[in-house]
Amino acid sequence: MKEVTKLIHKYLRHDKKFPHVSCPGCGNGIILGALIRAIDRIGFAKDEIVLISGIGCSGRMPVYVDFNTLHTTHGRALTFATGIKLAKPELTVIVFMGDGDATAIGGNHFIHAARRNVDVSAIIFNNNIYGMTGGQFSPTTPYGMKATTAPYWHIEHAFKIAELAVTAGAVFVGRETVYNAKGLDALIEKALLKKGFSVVETITHCHIQYGRYNRLGTAVDMLKWQRDNSIPVEKAQKLSSEELEGKIITGVLVDRELPIYQHEYDRIRERAREIAV
Amino acid sequence: MGAERRELLMQGNEAVAEGALAAGCRFFAGYPITPSTEIAEYLSVKLPHLGGTFIQMEDELASMGAVIGASLAGVKAMTATSGPGFSLMQENIGFACEAEVPCVVVNVMRGGPSTGLPTFPAQGDVMQARWGTHGDHPIIVLSAASVPECFSLTVRAFNLSERYRTPIILLLDEVVAHMREKITMPPAEELEIFNRVTPTVPPEWYIPYADTPSGVPPMAPFGEGYRYHVTGLTHDIRGFPTARDDEIGPFIKRLFRKISQNFPDIHMSQTFRTEDAEITVIAYGCVARSAKRAVVEARDRGLKAGLLKLMTVWPFDRSAVEQAARRSKVVLVPEMNMGQISREVKRVNNGVSTVETLNKVDGTLITPGEILEKITEVLS
Ligand SMILES: Cc1ncc(C[n+]2csc(CCOP(=O)(O)OP(=O)(O)O)c2C)c(N)n1
Ligand code: SF4
Numbered sequence: 001m002k003e004v005t006k007l008i009h010k011y012l013r014h015d016k017k018f019p020h021v022s023c024p025g026c027g028n029g030i031i032l033g034a035l036i037r038a039i040d041r042i043g044f045a046k047d048e049i050v051l052i053s054g055i056g057c058s059g060r061m062p063v064y065v066d067f068n069t070l071h072t073t074h075g076r077a078l079t080f081a082t083g084i085k086l087a088k089p090e091l092t093v094i095v096f097m098g099d100g101d102a103t104a105i106g107g108n109h110f111i112h113a114a115r116r117n118v119d120v121s122a123i124i125f126n127n128n129i130y131g132m133t134g135g136q137f138s139p140t141t142p143y144g145m146k147a148t149t150a151p152y153w154h155i156e157h158a159f160k161i162a163e164l165a166v167t168a169g170a171v172f173v174g175r176e177t178v179y180n181a182k183g184l185d186a187l188i189e190k191a192l193l194k195k196g197f198s199v200v201e202t203i204t205h206c207h208i209q210y211g212r213y214n215r216l217g218t219a220v221d222m223l224k225w226q227r228d229n230s231i232p233v234e235k236a237q238k239l240s241s242e243e244l245e246g247k248i249i250t251g252v253l254v255d256r257e258l259p260i261y262q263h264e265y266d267r268i269r270e271r272a273r274e275i276a277v
Numbered sequence: 278m279g280a281e282r283r284e285l286l287m288q289g290n291e292a293v294a295e296g297a298l299a300a301g302c303r304f305f306a307g308y309p310i311t312p313s314t315e316i317a318e319y320l321s322v323k324l325p326h327l328g329g330t331f332i333q334m335e336d337e338l339a340s341m342g343a344v345i346g347a348s349l350a351g352v353k354a355m356t357a358t359s360g361p362g363f364s365l366m367q368e369n370i371g372f373a374c375e376a377e378v379p380c381v382v383v384n385v386m387r388g389g390p391s392t393g394l395p396t397f398p399a400q401g402d403v404m405q406a407r408w409g410t411h412g413d414h415p416i417i418v419l420s421a422a423s424v425p426e427c428f429s430l431t432v433r434a435f436n437l438s439e440r441y442r443t444p445i446i447l448l449l450d451e452v453v454a455h456m457r458e459k460i461t462m463p464p465a466e467e468l469e470i471f472n473r474v475t476p477t478v479p480p481e482w483y484i485p486y487a488d489t490p491s492g493v494p495p496m497a498p499f500g501e502g503y504r505y506h507v508t509g510l511t512h513d514i515r516g517f518p519t520a521r522d523d524e525i526g527p528f529i530k531r532l533f534r535k536i537s538q539n540f541p542d543i544h545m546s547q548t549f550r551t552e553d554a555e556i557t558v559i560a561y562g563c564v565a566r567s568a569k570r571a572v573v574e575a576r577d578r579g580l581k582a583g584l585l586k587l588m589t590v591w592p593f594d595r596s597a598v599e600q601a602a603r604r605s606k607v608v609l610v611p612e613m614n615m616g617q618i619s620r621e622v623k624r625v626n627n628g629v630s631t632v633e634t635l636n637k638v639d640g641t642l643i644t645p646g647e648i649l650e651k652i653t654e655v656l657s
Binding site for chain 1: 306322325328330332334336338339342344346349350352354368369372498500504506508509510515517
């Protein structure tokens, strides 16, 4: 408890910004907490962190923390992040996005950020729904579930965000649930330390919108569901795709070395100077 | 080296790129589109050599986002595009207005709507430049009519964006962007360059969106000790979202005031033989070139014509237009659109003189002959 109080005082804009806007029991706070704990353990200075978000319930998180914080437009957070990182590479740039933010309206930016490999960490709040706008389906709403814009049932198929990031070229990709907060802390820490474009897909619950329409119970019920349906990636490798149907594969999906955009561009700068003189 | 003037033959788009570099621009993000692409290509060669950054993004939404990001990190930044791309940039241009992030957007106008006429000139985006992004906001829009102006107005665009913490739109058209003309490059030390005002108070005293006499709060770059919040939501003076009417109103009004109380600095126009003009042609961009020629020829024929060339299109230069209207019996507004600035001229003129229009939307330039014909017709 003492530890928590210390972190609150150190990192939250506690005198300015509370009470917060999230619904009681929302999983989003756990992700923000995990980020703060990871940053504290690594020992980054607050001045060197830029925390950027798009629009959505997830987008409202940065305002509470005492970093350089930037709340952009829906889906575009990664583009702002790219500009900041390239203009000032010494900054540590972290992006929060919702599932709709990252893979619907911002889907193009997401795959290109992964391909380009600018050194930015993207943390995605996957709650399978558009929370902020009141429960419309998102690109990660599973087939057959309900949403305010899928009142009968949902007839599209969901993106697997982490797998998408792997295919698009991210150097580090992991997935974790908010239920396993300790695991999430560790995963985010690894992602922040990794040079290049890293992605952490966090499975979180929106009991108020998604849970309610689909009768999934309380926040606690949804957390238990996360616990009971998670399979670590090492174990998942031994299972068939039928056995993995509807399960959450957690852990580090990829951790690889690829050329980093800023380093490549530094070489372009050197070459341009050589030619110029 | 030293204060030497270089005379060069240069293309309008290249002059924009040179102007940007001279103004201190060190970041460009863009997406290729005719007829603006040469700006990107030119800067992709020059920026890395100066330690700057050129990046081709995945689309124009991304380009605008990256430009705003770079500017927040303290680097002067720009993008360049044409109609379709300009449409895609609108949401983030609004973000730059709301969050007061300096940046420059060049729109080389081509025929529209939609994909329209990629390689033909037009002036159809004048109203879009003013009102393209949603919500009530002021904006500064400049228009260049020659290669030397492409250079000087790009420098000016950066200076205005830095001074007023606002996005600046620079309108070119396909003719001005692609033509080659002589340009005399001023030596660097003769250029007046303005850099944004940064806070001098310690971080704990910094109020990022405080009102000031100029209406422009000092801007701290990210990462230098001034940790604060930037958002596209309507915010209080600390940058935090607000729903209080006593904070919302003053904020929006300050955005307008920082521009409106500085009209004399922002408005740029030129007059040519207007002293005794019975007809004043009001024009901007490539049409202003034809208009000048038409005025010269009209004078040769003994017709008392003059020209008011607008270089600042928005905020509208009411006083310059009112003067022209008061002096002449007739005001003629030739435009390569169905009448965008002429509406504004009529509004400002308010019946004082007759407002004639000359509109062309077939992808070709309005010629001096066409303007001369109209002048002759109107005065006889
Ligand atoms: C361009 C644009 N379109 C639509 C919206 C409305 N909108 C706000 S948040 C949101 C969806 C948010 O869902 P998600 O990204 O999954 O985040 P969550 O709220 O669930 O955290 C939408 C559609 C917007 N702000 N901007
Ligand atoms: S609507 Fe859902 S995601 Fe948004 S704060 Fe409430 S519980 Fe969380």
